[in-house]
Amino acid sequence: MPAYNAAAFLFDLVISVTVILIIYNLLGKSLRELLDKVVRIPAGTSFYMRALLLVLFCTALSKVVSGIHQKPDAHFMEYVWAVATDISGVFDNLILIILAYVAVVTILVVVLKPKNE
């Protein structure tokens, strides 16, 4: 992989990982409290928290790993657009994953019926 494509790939990777960590930090605390209350088995809470992180990483990295394939004579903005297209794909995947995850947690809450405080 030529150096300019590798640099764009690294930039892509850093942005994606940062976004994932931000999302996980934003959701993590309240999600863990909710799961603790609903599931009541520590292994269950741990599974869903770890699964969320794993799935976020897998779906984001699957886009990033496809790489950026610009020709050596490409202009700077063409690299920017290539990274933007990749990041757009990452965001698409993340939105779908978060929606699916919220659906699963909602089903958990409805089916397991936690006692109200």
Add this chain to the structure above:
Amino acid sequence: MSNETYLIVSYLAAGLLCFLFGWGACVWLRRSVNGIADAVPQRKWGDLLRRSFPISLVLFALISFLSVTYYGGCDPRTYEKIVTDRDYITQVNQQQLSKSLDSLALAVGIWGGIILLGLVAIRRAEKSVSK
């Protein structure tokens, strides 16, 4: 390194990486899955969950890797053309890793559903005991 050697080494490396993705995911989640498998009401069901979890994740990762073809879909290539184009080989390797990661995410999603059913069964068993 000759082109043929490069093709072989990159293929094996991508395969190993996909296997490690599956195995890594399994290690990351195994303890919590085992915890739930221990808590499900039927012991045999717990055994099934415990044993099928690592197999399914590794297989999901490997199947996706194996399903990617070097010959191209709409633009078929001959073996000679594939071997001489290292950029193309790299692109196919990236595609293999990408599909493997996608499948892994799908597999974990499916296991999320299975674990949900396990949790429902555990709750029902707890309720029937308390009655």
